Amino acid sequence: MMSKINFLKPDKSNLYTFLYLGSFLFFVSFLDVLLNSFFSLNITGFLPSFLSFLLPLILGFIGLYFIRIELSGIKQLDLLNKHINTNNFNAVLSLLIIFIILKSIPPILSWFFIDASFAGDSKDVCTGSGACWTYIKVWMRRFMYGMYPNGEQWRINLSFIALALLGSVGYFATDRFKKYLTLYYVVIYPFIAFLFIFFFISGGPVFFDFSYGIIAAILSIIIGFFVPNKFKFYYFLIVPFALYVLLKYFIFYEELIELGKLDGLNWVETGAWGGLSLTFIISFFCLIFCFPIGMAFALGRRSGFPLIRYISIGFIEFWRGVPLITVLFMSAVMFPMFLPADFFIDKLVRCIIAISLFEAAYVAEVIRGGLQALPRGQYEAAKSLGMGYWRMHIFVILPQALKLVIPGIANTFLALVKDTPLIFVVGLLEIVGMLNLAKTNPEWLGFAMEGYVFAAIIFWIICYAMSKYSYNLEEKYKTDR
Amino acid sequence: MNFKLKDIGPQLITVLVVVLVFGFFTYNAQVNMENRGIDFGYGFLSQESSFDVQFSLIEYDGSHSYFRAYLVGLLNTILVSVIGIILATILGVIVGIARLSPNYLINKFAAFYVEFFRNIPLLLQIFFWYFAALRALPLPQDAEPMFGISFLTIKGLFVPAFIWQNFNIFFYSIVAAIITIIVIRYQAKKLQENQGKQIPVLLISIGLLLILPLLSFLIGGVRLEFEIPVLKQLATTSFIYEGGVSLPPELIALALSLSLYTATFIAECVRAGIQGVGKGQKEAAASIGLTPNQVLKLVIMPQALRIIIPPTTNQYLNLTKNSSLAAAIAYPDLVLVFAGTALMQTGKAIEIVSITMFTYLSLSISISLFMNWYNKKIAIQEK
Numbered sequence: 001m002m003s004k005i006n007f008l009k010p011d012k013s014n015l016y017t018f019l020y021l022g023s024f025l026f027f028v029s030f031l032d033v034l035l036n037s038f039f040s041l042n043i044t045g046f047l048p049s050f051l052s053f054l055l056p057l058i059l060g061f062i063g064l065y066f067i068r069i070e071l072s073g074i075k076q077l078d079l080l081n082k083h084i085n086t087n088n089f090n091a092v093l094s095l096l097i098i099f100i101i102l103k104s105i106p107p108i109l110s111w112f113f114i115d116a117s118f119a120g121d122s123k124d125v126c127t128g129s130g131a132c133w134t135y136i137k138v139w140m141r142r143f144m145y146g147m148y149p150n151g152e153q154w155r156i157n158l159s160f161i162a163l164a165l166l167g168s169v170g171y172f173a174t175d176r177f178k179k180y181l182t183l184y185y186v187v188i189y190p191f192i193a194f195l196f197i198f199f200f201i202s203g204g205p206v207f208f209d210f211s212y213g214i215i216a217a218i219l220s221i222i223i224g225f226f227v228p229n230k231f232k233f234y235y236f237l238i239v240p241f242a243l244y245v246l247l248k249y250f251i252f253y254e255e256l257i258e259l260g261k262l263d264g265l266n267w268v269e270t271g272a273w274g275g276l277s278l279t280f281i282i283s284f285f286c287l288i289f290c291f292p293i294g295m296a297f298a299l300g301r302r303s304g305f306p307l308i309r310y311i312s313i314g315f316i317e318f319w320r321g322v323p324l325i326t327v328l329f330m331s332a333v334m335f336p337m338f339l340p341a342d343f344f345i346d347k348l349v350r351c352i353i354a355i356s357l358f359e360a361a362y363v364a365e366v367i368r369g370g371l372q373a374l375p376r377g378q379y380e381a382a383k384s385l386g387m388g389y390w391r392m393h394i395f396v397i398l399p400q401a402l403k404l405v406i407p408g409i410a411n412t413f414l415a416l417v418k419d420t421p422l423i424f425v426v427g428l429l430e431i432v433g434m435l436n437l438a439k440t441n442p443e444w445l446g447f448a449m450e451g452y453v454f455a456a457i458i459f460w461i462i463c464y465a466m467s468k469y470s471y472n473l474e475e476k477y478k479t480d481r
Numbered sequence: 482m483n484f485k486l487k488d489i490g491p492q493l494i495t496v497l498v499v500v501l502v503f504g505f506f507t508y509n510a511q512v513n514m515e516n517r518g519i520d521f522g523y524g525f526l527s528q529e530s531s532f533d534v535q536f537s538l539i540e541y542d543g544s545h546s547y548f549r550a551y552l553v554g555l556l557n558t559i560l561v562s563v564i565g566i567i568l569a570t571i572l573g574v575i576v577g578i579a580r581l582s583p584n585y586l587i588n589k590f591a592a593f594y595v596e597f598f599r600n601i602p603l604l605l606q607i608f609f610w611y612f613a614a615l616r617a618l619p620l621p622q623d624a625e626p627m628f629g630i631s632f633l634t635i636k637g638l639f640v641p642a643f644i645w646q647n648f649n650i651f652f653y654s655i656v657a658a659i660i661t662i663i664v665i666r667y668q669a670k671k672l673q674e675n676q677g678k679q680i681p682v683l684l685i686s687i688g689l690l691l692i693l694p695l696l697s698f699l700i701g702g703v704r705l706e707f708e709i710p711v712l713k714q715l716a717t718t719s720f721i722y723e724g725g726v727s728l729p730p731e732l733i734a735l736a737l738s739l740s741l742y743t744a745t746f747i748a749e750c751v752r753a754g755i756q757g758v759g760k761g762q763k764e765a766a767a768s769i770g771l772t773p774n775q776v777l778k779l780v781i782m783p784q785a786l787r788i789i790i791p792p793t794t795n796q797y798l799n800l801t802k803n804s805s806l807a808a809a810i811a812y813p814d815l816v817l818v819f820a821g822t823a824l825m826q827t828g829k830a831i832e833i834v835s836i837t838m839f840t841y842l843s844l845s846i847s848i849s850l851f852m853n854w855y856n857k858k859i860a861i862q863e864k
Contacts (some may be wrong), residue, residue, distance in 0.1 A: 082583070083583070083584065083585035083586075084584055084585055084586050086583060086584065090582075090583075090584045090587070093584065093586070093587050094584060094586045094587070097586045097587065097590050098586070305491060305492045305495075306492075307492040307495065307496055308491065308492055308495050311495060311496070311499055317846065317849075318842065320845070321841060321842040321844075321845040321846055322802070322838045322841045322842055322845075323802035323803065323805040323816075323841055324802075325805045325806060325808060325816055326805065326816060326820065326834065326837050326838050326841065329816070329820050329834055329837075330834050330838070333824065333830040333834065334830045334831055334834045334835075336513075337509070337510050337513050337514070337830060337831060338505075338506040338509050338510050338513075339509055340509055340512075341509075341512070341513055341516060414600075417602075418600075418601075418602040418603065419602070420602075421602050421604040421605060422604060422806070424604075424809065425808075432602070432604060432605050432608065435608070436608065436612075439612065448608075448612045448613040448616070449609075449613040449614075452605060452608055452609040452612070452613050453609075455605055456601045456605055456606075456609065459600065459601050459602055459605060460597070460600045460601055463599075463600035463601070464596065464600050467600070
């Protein structure tokens, strides 16, 4: 049944004519761009230049116009029409995107892989037009560890591995230990992390403090099994610290160290720390500190006491109103003026304090959103059970409010990670700072692009993984309300 | 009045702690400044600054005061923020709408853009554009003209300058057009509410905006000429363009990265806003016989804007604060000029950092006050 064909109006009665013709035209346009971009062949070179340039678009457009037949009965065709070919405008946009992707694949591939140089360890191998990954390879240790001495870098690796293992305890905890997890993550884990990073990565004679800390922690956990449940919370709050002090000042003898029987790790000052490991260290500590501070100010802002409320509002609005870079400026040039002259705080510590306070204000606002979103009934129900302020918040309000604000918290933490490069203001060089340093090295001039692309890939992976993880958490803790 | 210890106890302790901390800081600051022989005061603002700034919107050189240097930095910050906000809004709205497109390719393309640019630190993006991408541009002598009149080179973008005659008449004509449009809109709204009649406000507005300035050219004696940048040789290998307006590469890199970065967040706001309007609204509007355009204009947009505008304003604020990253690539903004150079020269750390922070603080507090007012105004009046 062959009826008259009106080319301006594709219809179902001539379905296959239009389908073959349209597909052919579309295929020709696709082929033209493909050949042009992958093999730099111009099969339409005989035409005037602008026509040759626009021809694939015109052909593809006509092709898509022909195959745009509603309810054709062919499943794939209907799907294609629905997704990329709903009307003329969409067809043009789809074509443009297909062509842009086709056009951009070869240069990207050749820059990243085909023309890039991977081998060797000097600048001489980088002669091709592609990326010089040799540069990244040679500078890898600097990008990862900053100026940290090469021989000592195993300490950073070991610390991070240990912290990752200790951090994953929650996944393996049996039901019996599940109730201690909060205590573990809020008090013990940050404490151990602090010991690791401060004493193990810093090294020096203070390394022994670290070993005291570990011994104190292990001892207190062992004794902890025999403590009645009722006192366990207070026990873990006090005893580890008390043991630590006891060990440090009364039991171990400093003479052993001086005799050389126990040789500490070499001391590495924080100024030499850098690279990606510093990004992790700063993000980790700021993340740990900004959360409780932010929670306190969120509660303060909703407090019934007017003075506490106003102080909280002032704190939050102040930090939210200024850019981080001025806060870091303040910590670098203004803060030392506010301390006694002989009192010195390490640059890194000042930095961590500044970023934590800054992010805490954002965390506070996010948590306040969660607190406000809870229905009044929750407060009233908790009060009617005779709960006091703290009991009500710890057991009823905060668990629900925090569940609600997981995406917001995750976004704040993402912002924190992305803000760490700003510490260049105080002279600390994490990965982006190290890139800028390496870029100015006279032996390796002209490889800025490779460095930035490398750092961008790393940051992208970290941030993307974090946002996906927060999405999973959100799904996991979603309760029907 | 009977005070209970339970009520005032916590407040008293908090206030005491705050006062003690502040007192401790102030005391130390005084002692430290005495020891170093620095006196506290804002008198330095009127002193001669004796440093130069590379790019400035107002006339400025070393003989001007520190206060003028502050103004130069502030204006540069505002300039890059305004450019960034305009570009980010345009891009963000387009990408946000594209995210909702039924077209699979467009949808994924927009999603890719958002996920890509928002997960890379802004500072890294600024460095990338400034140190890597813009360094690949040609030298001034090798630059190809764009549209025959502008030149994009490694030393910046050179565009023609407008030279006006009787600019004030042109300006008044635009003001008159805007006032007329506002009056017409008001009347049209009244007409629609009272009698249900609609007049094509948009067409009239565009017409007015075109015709009145055109009349000022024809009758008012306004003249417009272009000054096209011309290549000039400074030394044997050094060339620069003279005449026209030159935008330094720092400004281009900063505006580009700020707008590309912030546009991803604005796109998400726009998407959330449009998605936030219930499907029923659209269907209900269509069922009472409104055309698709009317549905969008009268039903969807007013509700979507209510959701979109507050977070978008927040993003504008973020962009303005993020523009302080300019210091990293030596674009002379408030932080670089004032908190950088001026601080180094005067050593007045407390005064200068406090002024800088106060400037940003007043900016963001005024905007958030405005937002609170706006939110209250547009909030749905529920009984």
